[in-house]
Amino acid sequence: MPLYTAITQEPLPDETKARIAKEITRIHTTVMKVPNSFVHVIFLSYPKGSGYSAGQEGPTAVLNCVLRSGHTPEEKTDLLKQLWAMFQGRTGIATDQLVISLQEIPASNAMEMGQIMPAVGHG
Numbered sequence: 685m686p687l688y689t690a691i692t693q694e695p696l697p698d699e700t701k702a703r704i705a706k707e708i709t710r711i712h713t714t715v716m717k718v719p720n721s722f723v724h725v726i727f728l729s730y731p732k733g734s735g736y737s738a739g740q741e742g743p744t745a746v747l748n749c750v751l752r753s754g755h756t757p758e759e760k761t762d763l764l765k766q767l768w769a770m771f772q773g774r775t776g777i778a779t780d781q782l783v784i785s786l787q788e789i790p791a792s793n794a795m796e797m798g799q800i801m802p803a804v805g806h807g
Contacts, residue, residue, distance in 0.1 A: 685794050685801050686712055686751040688725045692775065693743040695729040700774055707770045715763045716755060722796070737781055745777040746784075753788035754804030760786055 688708050690696075696704070705725040713720045735744040747767060755763075768784050771777070791801040 685791075685796050686716070686718070686723050686749055688712075688723070688747065688749045689728060690725065690771070691728045691730065691746040691748075692777070693730055693732055693735050693745070696727060696775065701727050704771065704774050707774070708767065711763065711766045711770065712749075715759055715766065716751075742781055743777065744781050744783070745771070745775060747771050747782075748785050748787065750787045750789060752791045752794065752801055752804050754791070755788075 690701075690704065704727075708725050709720050709723040712718070712723050732743075733741060735742055737744050749763075749767075764784055764786065768782070771784065772779070772782055791803045794801040
C-alpha cells in the first residue's frame with residue numbers, strides 16, 4: 685500500500701527513475717518489513733518556473749509517501765533518513781530544495797488487490 689510520489693522540476697531520466705524506484709522499494713521493505721509487491725512509486729514533473737521555496741522560484745523536489753498508520757516513530761525516522769540520503773544522492777537536489785514526507789492513513793482507508801488493507805502487523 686505505500687504509495688510514493690516523486691515530484692521534480694523537469695522529468696528525471698528513465699534510468700534514474702528506475703534506480704530510485706528500486707531503492708525506495710528496498711528501503712521501505714527493509715525498514716517496514718512488508719513485501720516488495722506492496723510498494724508503488726510514481727514520478728511526476730513540473731516545468732521550470734512552477735516551483736518555489738521561501739517565495740523564490742527554484743527546482744523544489746518532493747518525495748511523499750502515503751502509508752498505513754501503525755509504524756513506530758523509530759521506523760519512520762529511519763525510513764525518512766534513508767530516503768533523504770538516497771533521493772538527494774540520485775538527484776543532486778540541494779538540501780534547501782528537497783522535502784520528504786510521510787502521510788499516514790488508517791489501514792481501513794485503503795484498498796489494494798481488491799481488499800481493504802489490514803492493520804500494520806496483521807497481514
